[in-house]
Amino acid sequence: MPEVPDIEVIVFDVLGTMVDEPGGLRAAIHEAAPGSDAAAVDRLLTVWREHVQHEQLRVERRDRAYADSEAIDREAAEKVAEHAGLTGRTAIERLATASQRLRPWHDAPAGLTRLAARFPVLALSHASRSTLLRLNAHAGLRWHQTLSAEDARAYKPAPEVYRLAIDAAGCPPERVLMVAAHAWDLRGAQATGLRTAYVHRPGGDAPRDSDAFDWHTTTLTDLATALTADS
Template identity: 60%
Template sequence: MPEPDIDALVFDVLGTLVDEPAGIRAGIRALDPPPDGPGTERLLELWRRHVDREQRRILDGERPYRASDTIDLEAARLVAGAAGAPAAAEELALSARTPPPWPDAAAGLARLAEHFPLIGLSNASRTALLEINARAGLRWHLALSAEDARTYKPDPAVYRLAVDASGRPPERLLMVAAHAWDLRAAQRLGLRTAYVARPVGDPPAPSDRFDLHADGLADLADRLGGARVPPG
C-alpha cells in the first residue's frame, strides 16, 4: 500500500514505545519474598486482568471514571495481597510508571520528529504519562492523556483529543500502535493507521487493513520517507 499523505503522527505509548509488562514484572520480582518465575507471570496476569476489566467497566458505563493511577493501585493491592506482601502495594503500583523503553523508541521518535509533529496519546494518567516519558527519554511535541477525555481507548473521545489538538482532519493523522484494537478504533474515526510489531502487542487479524505495517520505528521512518510535513 502506498505511503499515506499525512501531517502528524499520533503514537500509542504503553506497549508501542515502552515495554509495559516488563515494568510491572520488575516490580513484582522486587517483592519480599520474591515469587518464582511462574508465580511472577501469574501475578502479572492478575494485574492485567484487573486493569482490562475495570477499564472495560468504565467504557460500558458500569463504573465512574477513575484515572489509571487508581486502577493500577487497585491491581497492585490485589497482586501484593496474593503474594503475601500487602504492605508493598503502594510501592508496587509505581512500577506501572517505570516501563523500560523499547531500544528503538527514543532514537526513532527523534528521527521522525525531524519531519512530523509527534503526538503521544495514552491511557496512562497525566501524572503517569509525565513520568513514563521522562524515564524512557520520549520526546514529544505534545503528549495527551485519556484522562482529559475521562474515558479510555478505544472510546472515540480519546482519539478526538489528538484530532482536535492537531487542528487537522483525521485522515491527515497517522495513528501508530502495536495493538490492532487501538488502530481499529482510530480507523473508525477516520485516522490513517500504522501497525508496529512488538513482542507484547496485539497483532492484526487477517481482516485488518491498516495503511502501514512496520517492524519498528526505523522501518516506519523508512516507509514514511516520502511523506513530509507540508510547508506552512
Template identity: 60%
Template structure:
C-alpha cells in the same frame, strides 16, 4: 515496505508500542517480591492485567464511574500484595506506581527523535496524565505533547480519545497517522478517519487479514523510513 504520504502529524500509542508494559510490570513485581519464582511472578502479572482490563471495561459499560489508571493500578497493586502476602506499605505504594517506570523498546527513543524533527509527534495513551509525565521522563521519550485519555474521561477505543488527538493536531483526520502495536487500537483510530500504521511488538495485538491499515512494519526504524523517504525537512 509501504510508504505513507500526506501526513502532517504522527500519534503514538504508548503502552506496548513505545514501552514494554508487561516486561516493566513483571520487573517491578519481582523487585517487590524478590523471593518469588518466575511462575509466581507471571501469575501476579496476569492478576494485575486482568484487574485493569476488567475495570476499564466496567467504566466503558457505565458500570463504574471513570477512574484514571493511577487509581486502577493502585487497586491492582493491592490485589497483587494481598495474593502474595506483601504487607509493607512502602513497598506496596511503590508497586502502585510501576506504570511510571516502564522500559522503552530498543528503537523507540531514536525513532521519536527522528520523527520529531519532521512532524508534530504526540503520545496518546490510556495512562493517566501523571503516569505519562513520569513515564516520558523515565523512558527518555521525545514527543511534542503527551495526551491522556483522562482528558476525556474515557478509555481507548472510545472515539472521543482519538478525536482528542485529531483536535490537538489541528488538521484533518486523514492527515494524522496513528501508530500502534495493537490492531484493536488502530481499528478505533480508523473509525474516526485517522490513517493507521501497525508496528510489530512481542506483546502486541496483530492484525487480521481483514484489517486495512496504511502500513505494517516490523519496527519503528521501518516506519521512520516509510514516513521520511523523499520528504523535505
C-alpha cells in the same frame, strides 16, 4: 501503500508501543515479591492485567465512573499484594507506580526523534497526566504534545479519546497517523477516520487477517525509514 505527504501529524500509543509495559510490570512484581519464581510472577502479572482490563471495560460500559490509570494501577497493586501475601506498604506503594518507570523499547527514542524532525508527534495514552509526565522523563521520550485519556475521561477505543488527537492535530483525520502495537487500538483509530500503522511488539495485540492497516512494520526504525524516505 499511502503516499507519505498525505500524513501531517503522527500520534503514538505509549504503553506497550513505545515502552515495554509487560516486561516492566513483570520486573516490578518480582521486585515486590522477590521470592516468586518466573511462573508465579507471570501469574501475578495476569492478575494485574486482568484487573486493569476489567476496570477499563467497566468504565467503557459506564458500569463504573471514570477512574484514571493511577487509581486503577493502585487497585491492581493491591490485588497482586493480596495474591502474593505482601503486606509491606512501601513495596505495595512502589508497585502501584510501576507504570512511571517502564523502559523504552530499544528503537523507540531514536525512531521518535527521526519522526519528530519531519512531523509533529503526539502521545495518546491511557496513562494519567502525572504518570505520563514521569514515564516520558524516565524513558527519554520527547513529544511535541502529550495527550492522556484522562482528558476525555474515557479509555480507548472510545472515540472521544481519538478525537483528542484529531482536535490537537488541527487537520482532517485522514492526515493523522496513529501508531500502535495493539490492533484493537488501531481499529478504534480507524473508526474515527485516522490512518494506521501497526508496529510489532512482544505482548502486543496482533492484527487479524481482516485488518487493513496502512503500514505494518516490525520496528519503529522501519516505520521512520518508510515515512521519511523522501526527506
